Amino acid sequence: MVDLWHVTFEVFRQKDNQKSHFNFFELDINPDEYVLDGIERIWAFTDRTLVFSHACHHSTCGACGMLVNGVEKLTCITSIRDVTRDGGKIRIEPLRNFPIISDLSVDMSSLYSRMEAVGHQPILPIQEEDSKGKVKSEGDLLRLADCIECGLCISACPIALTTSNYIGPAVLAGAQQHGELTPCILELVNSENGAWRCHSAYECTEVCPSNVDPAWRIMELRRKIIANRFSSFFTRK
Amino acid sequence: MSEYPQQPGKLIKWFDPRHRSLGSWAFILNRVTGLGLTLYLFLHLIMLGQLAKGPDAYDGFIALVKNPVFLVGELLVIAAALIHGLNGIRVGLTSFGIGNSKQKQLFIILMSLAAVAIIYFAFRMFAH
Numbered sequence: 001m002v003d004l005w006h007v008t009f010e011v012f013r014q015k016d017n018q019k020s021h022f023n024f025f026e027l028d029i030n031p032d033e034y035v036l037d038g039i040e041r042i043w044a045f046t047d048r049t050l051v052f053s054h055a056c057h058h059s060t061c062g063a064c065g066m067l068v069n070g071v072e073k074l075t076c077i078t079s080i081r082d083v084t085r086d087g088g089k090i091r092i093e094p095l096r097n098f099p100i101i102s103d104l105s106v107d108m109s110s111l112y113s114r115m116e117a118v119g120h121q122p123i124l125p126i127q128e129e130d131s132k133g134k135v136k137s138e139g140d141l142l143r144l145a146d147c148i149e150c151g152l153c154i155s156a157c158p159i160a161l162t163t164s165n166y167i168g169p170a171v172l173a174g175a176q177q178h179g180e181l182t183p184c185i186l187e188l189v190n191s192e193n194g195a196w197r198c199h200s201a202y203e204c205t206e207v208c209p210s211n212v213d214p215a216w217r218i219m220e221l222r223r224k225i226i227a228n229r230f231s232s233f234f235t236r237k
Numbered sequence: 238m239s240e241y242p243q244q245p246g247k248l249i250k251w252f253d254p255r256h257r258s259l260g261s262w263a264f265i266l267n268r269v270t271g272l273g274l275t276l277y278l279f280l281h282l283i284m285l286g287q288l289a290k291g292p293d294a295y296d297g298f299i300a301l302v303k304n305p306v307f308l309v310g311e312l313l314v315i316a317a318a319l320i321h322g323l324n325g326i327r328v329g330l331t332s333f334g335i336g337n338s339k340q341k342q343l344f345i346i347l348m349s350l351a352a353v354a355i356i357y358f359a360f361r362m363f364a365h
Contacts, residue, residue: 070255158264158265159264200260202258202340202341203258203260203261216338219333219334222333223334
């Protein structure tokens with residue numbers, strides 16, 4: 001028999017452009033369940049008007065990113081035990097730096113369109129090594145890209161907090177992963193609101209649930225941009 | 238681009254370090270000290286403007302800024318310059334791929350250096 005914990009969920013609520021507030025929900029819950037399980041239970045048994053985004057429940061879709069006690073988390077893999085105690089509270093808020101659609105659900109269309117603009121591929125071919133260590137890229141084997149476009153990095157980024165024009169860590173990391181800096185991508189990332197806007201706070205890497213390490217990729221992207229500009233300066237006709 | 242841009246936060250949230258990691262402290266310190274140093278630049282130019290009003294006006298102004306309140310202000314300027322400059326070295330190094338994986342340790346070491354230097358300058362300024 002599992003001992004249940006008594007936990008108070010403090011849930012952010014906002015409909016349309018009304019004033020935001022918090023609702024409190026008391027749950028007796030298994031501490032090894034996940035925060036998303038608690039939110040779903042609130043929706044299922046207490047308040048059907050609660051709006052939140054979720055899909056896969058195994059950290060692949062990136063839909064259930066929220067602030068859990070002030071920190072960006074994928075709620076489907078954040079266990080109750082890791083964020084509170086028996087008799088404790090869990091504060092749930094929507095991601096920062098995105099427009100709120102309703103309650104805990106935010107509009108991430110700006111992220112998706114920017115990811116598309118830098119040529120981020122959500123599915124990549126798996127490169128196979130044969131017995132002699134030669135890399136083969138033929139075949140039908142595919143894998144999901146590391147970045148699941150959850151938006152946690154943009155929510156945590158203090159620069160994204162200061163301006164909506166900053167294209168954000170996920171997009172810059174996507175540009176770095178894309179490899180080739182085409183003129184279109186270069187124009188986007190080598191700009192005031194691109195790679196040079198980052199102030200090295202490293203919050204993106206702190207919260208990334210998928211080990212993309214966006215901060216490192218932004219620095220690497222800067223190196224690539226400089227190399228690109230340097231070589232184009234000498235090859236200019 | 239999307240017609241629904243990301244939503245920037247309120248100004249006060251720029252300086253809220255709750256639930257954030259060390260990197261946000263570095264960002265907030267850099268921003269606060271940067272704003273402070275910019276403000277000081279204007280005050281400095283106003284002070285230099287006193288030169289145009291003749292030696293008596295300038296001497297009077299210098300006598301005013303020797304009181305302890307202004308000395309504390311000067312110490313704040315030194316502290317801001319040290320914190321901003323040393324953190325700037327961290328930002329510069331990591332921007333070129335140096336010490337990315339050790340940026341937290343780099344921040345702690347450089348801010349410890351700043352603290353030692355601030356204490357040294359405070360001692361020198363207030364010991365007389």
